[in-house]
Amino acid sequence: MKRIFFIAVVIVLASSVVHASGNENVYYSVLFPGWGQIRSAHYGKGSLYMGAEIVSLVSIAITQIQYNRAVEQYDKARRSYLSADYIGDAVENYDLMHKKWDDAERLYGYRTALIGAAAGVWAFNVVDMLFFSKEEEGPLSLKVEDRAFFICTGFSF
Amino acid sequence: MVFHVEIRGIYMRRIELIGVIFALLILAACSKKHEGLPTGFKYDPLPAPENLVVTGGSEIANISWSFPAEKMSRVKEFRVYQYIESYNMLQLIGTTTDTTFTDSLLIGNLLYCYKVSAVDTTDFEGWRTNETCAFVLGSHSVK
Numbered sequence: 446m447k448r449i450f451f452i453a454v455v456i457v458l459a460s461s462v463v464h465a466s467g468n469e470n471v472y473y474s475v476l477f478p479g480w481g482q483i484r485s486a487h488y489g490k491g492s493l494y495m496g497a498e499i500v501s502l503v504s505i506a507i508t509q510i511q512y513n514r515a516v517e518q519y520d521k522a523r524r525s526y527l528s529a530d531y532i533g534d535a536v537e538n539y540d541l542m543h544k545k546w547d548d549a550e551r552l553y554g555y556r557t558a559l560i561g562a563a564a565g566v567w568a569f570n571v572v573d574m575l576f577f578s579k580e581e582e583g584p585l586s587l588k589v590e591d592r593a594f595f596i597c598t599g600f601s602f
Numbered sequence: 603m604v605f606h607v608e609i610r611g612i613y614m615r616r617i618e619l620i621g622v623i624f625a626l627l628i629l630a631a632c633s634k635k636h637e638g639l640p641t642g643f644k645y646d647p648l649p650a651p652e653n654l655v656v657t658g659g660s661e662i663a664n665i666s667w668s669f670p671a672e673k674m675s676r677v678k679e680f681r682v683y684q685y686i687e688s689y690n691m692l693q694l695i696g697t698t699t700d701t702t703f704t705d706s707l708l709i710g711n712l713l714y715c716y717k718v719s720a721v722d723t724t725d726f727e728g729w730r731t732n733e734t735c736a737f738v739l740g741s742h743s744v745k
Contacts, residue, residue, distance in 0.1 A: 516636045523638070530727060531726075532647035532726070542640075543639075
């Protein structure tokens with residue numbers, strides 16, 4: 446419940462800041478890091494934020510799957526330990542239960558760190574979009590001369 | 603970007619709505635922390651019987667063992683297992699409240715291995731002994 450409240454507060458605050466900024470591209474950065482920067486022609490920065498967020502989210506998903514698996518195996522070992530009717534099975538499941546508990550603890554820590562990293566990238570990206578990524582002119586220009594014309598493009602980082 | 607949705611009087615732009623759904627999905631995916639690790643080892647098992655001896659007879663095997671006298675009050679029964687080493691298989695062949703057991707109707711000229719354990723009054727089985735083996739003679743074996 447605390448987490449839902451925290452996320453709701455963050456969303457409301459971010460929404461208010463975005464409304465106040467009046468910059469359309471900030472909306473896109475709020476939705477996914479880097480998107481707004483790419484729309485503002487800051488391709489390098491946009492790709493960096495987007496890549497970091499994708500890596501964080503994929504890592505969260507993988508860690509979550511591994512965590513769920515460890516918790517399932519822990520629950521199974523715990524049930525077997527509590528219902529054991531032979532000391533050999535009890536000892537075996539007790540050891541397995543502790544091993545899976547340690548695995549679950551470790552993966553829970555990784556997952557928390559990765560959620561923090563993803564949130565950090567998102568927050569950094571929003572701040573960057575609000576204060577440091579002013580919209581630039583289109584990356585293409587046309588220069589016409591007597592017997593030739595030049596199409597020029599530029600990249601912002 | 604002009605699409606609006608009204609949720610209980612709050613107008614939300616489509617992009618914000620997607621953001622909220624996205625955040626809630628991440629939240630839902632991150633399940634609650636595991637809990638409920640039992641503290642300490644809750645069992646107090648009986649020790650394994652000692653001095654297990656198996657004597658092969660004519661199609662029978664006599665099995666005997668000893669058990670600490672001070673712990674006999676906790677013993678409900680002893681379980682006798684036949685152990686087949688090549689399959690690492692354990693088969694319960696009988697129970698007894700005594701410290702001897704006779705396995706009969708065996709096929710002669712084979713090696714038989716046994717393990718024994720004590721079961722306490724809560725039906726919890728203690729440690730099993732290591733296997734002890736004996737050669738069982740056939741009914742017409744030359745002695």
